[in-house]
Amino acid sequence: MxxxxxxxxxxxxxxxxxxxxxxxxxxxxxxxxxxxxxxxxxxxxxxxxxxxxxxxxxxxxxxxxxxxxxxxxxxxxxxxxxxxxxxxxxxxxxxxxxxxxxxxxxxxxxxxxxxxxxxxxxxxxxxxxxxxxxxxxxxxxxxxxxxxxxxxxxxxxxxxxxxxxxxxxxxxxxxxxxxxxxxxxxxxxxxxxxxxxxxxxxxxxxxxxxxxxxxxxxxxxxxxxxxxxxxxxxERHFRCSFEYVYLARPDSVIDDKSVYDVRFKLGQRLACTCPCSEGELVLGMPDSGTIGALGYASKSKLPFEMAVVKNRYVGRTFIQPTQRVRSLGVQIKLNPIKGLIKGKSIVVVDDSIVRGTTSKMAVKFLRDAGAMRVHLRIASPPVKFPCLYGIDTPTSSDLAAAKMDVEALRDYVGADSLCFLDVSDLVCSVGLPEEELCTACFSGLYLKE
Ligand code: SF4
Structure with a gap:
């Protein structure tokens, strides 16, 4: 990109x-x-x-x-x-x-x-x-x-x-x-x-x-x-649906569709298709899961809290010179507010799961911070296929959802429950006809060469 x-x-x-x-x-x-x-x-x-x-x-x-x-x-x-x-x-x-x-x-x-x-x-x-x-x-x-x-x-x-x-x-x-x-x-x-x-x-x-x-x-x-x-x-268009899920800034409008609105709708749809009966609190993984979490909370009528805080000064080029820093992993970037989640059954909304390692670490640090139950909700379908069109997704062998079904993936990341949207939910939330959108990394439907 x-x-x-x-x-x-x-x-x-x-x-x-x-x-x-x-x-x-x-x-x-x-x-x-x-x-x-x-x-x-x-x-x-x-x-x-x-x-x-x-x-x-x-x-x-x-x-x-x-x-x-x-x-x-x-x-x-x-x-x-x-x-x-x-x-x-x-x-x-x-x-x-x-x-x-x-x-x-x-x-x-x-x-x-x-x-x-x-x-x-x-x-x-x-x-x-x-x-x-x-x-x-x-x-x-x-x-x-x-x-x-x-x-x-x-x-x-x-x-x-x-x-x-x-x-x-x-x-x-x-x-x-x-x-x-x-x-x-x-x-x-x-x-x-x-x-x-x-x-x-x-x-x-x-x-x-x-x-x-x-x-x-x-x-x-x-x-x-x-x-x-x-x-x-x-023969048809292939506007990248992942721009709306994760890539673009939420204050952008792409092909007449507000990225913020699409992310909010994805969260609302997730609340309908993946409800959580024991959820007490909704939080989003910052930054790209936050708007989906707001949508989820508004539809499910559960309270929303900014319960995970992101250190904005950790860039992609962050060097991990020592074992201690490496083992902190995602915690260098994200820190939960213990007082908000301790003893609670929480619904965590994230935009996508690619390799699965970040989700696994996030579930662990939320449990370590005192969450009683962690229910993971993903505001997009499982990423099962690599992108050939300019997004650096790994090959299928490194994509968690290509190797595991949802139950195996839930077990791998250590969540109490895990639920994704399906491709039709994504298409409806973007609001463009299916034949206008690329969903290849979710559906495997690539442009014919
Ligand atoms: S495969 Fe298509 S939808 Fe997925 S990131 Fe690439 S261009 Fe976007």
């Missing part, structure tokens, strides 16, 4: 700080590297990128002084290609038709085959990202204009790709024909923005204009927006 953000102003403006803020709002989508590319006053591409969080790799003060008409940015979480500065985006290239910078969110499922073919025709790749395939495909279309070369190149791709690019000085955004990853357009006065999630438009005070449609290519220049369609007919 990655985050992308782009801006196009009709005249040279101080919009790079907007880009910085937009990427900051998308930090949850990738913490390994961050980068931005922009056009300087002479029409040349400038780049700033590095490893780590946005504030560590980008110089806000310097960016605030720069002026540009067009810029793109990226935060990376690697699912294809290793975590290395070579793979940090945006990628840029100069070819016979000019300069290009591109940033991408998603996994291109036929990237390996395309790469083999391009290499057999002399292409030399500098990175191991899927994204570079797009640049090489474009470079092989010498007879076409850069925009036509992009359209033709994107038409050869399968899988998930929301991209933003600077091509011929214009901001270009595109969403794959299946609509896997979100992409939205915003506007403030005569400045256009494109972002992975609408929460990034809020931070720059831009109004939400609309989602980029699946299969659409948007070209923005001088305050004008032009729309093209990729010449690929998708």
């Amino acid at each position: 990655c985050g992308i953000f782009g801006v196009s102003a009709p005249r040279m403006s101080s919009v790079l700080e907007d880009l910085y803020l937009g990427l900051y709002a998308l930090q949850h989508r990738g913490q390994e590297s961050a980068g931005i590319a922009w056009l300087d006053g002479k029409g040349n591409l400038e780049l700033q990128k590095g490893m780590g969080l946005v504030h560590a790799c980008l110089n806000q003060e310097e960016l605030a002084k720069e002026r540009t008409k067009c810029a793109i940015g990226h935060v990376r979480y690697s699912t294809a290609g290793e975590s290395n500065i070579i793979n940090a985006q945006p990628l840029h290239a100069t070819y016979s038709k000019g300069q290009i910078a591109v940033a991408h969110n998603g996994n291109i499922t036929n990237a390996r085959a395309l790469k083999r073919d391009l290499e057999s025709r002399g292409a030399i790749f500098q990175s191991t990202t899927d994204t570079e395939v797009i640049l090489h495909l474009m470079a092989h279309e010498q007879s076409l204009s850069p925009i036509d070369a992009l359209v033709k190149s994107l038409s050869k791709l399968r899988g998930a790709f929301s991209i933003i690019a600077i091509i011929e000085g214009r901001l270009v955004a595109a969403r794959d024909p299946w609509g896997f990853r979100p992409l939205v357009i915003g506007k403030r006065d005569d400045v256009y923005y494109v972002a992975s999630e609408s929460c990034a438009l809020d931070i720059v005070n831009a109004d939400f204009v609309r989602d980029v449609a699946p299969g659409e290519i948007v070209i923005i220049e001088e305050g004008k927006l032009e729309s093209l369609n990729m010449p690929v007919k998708a």
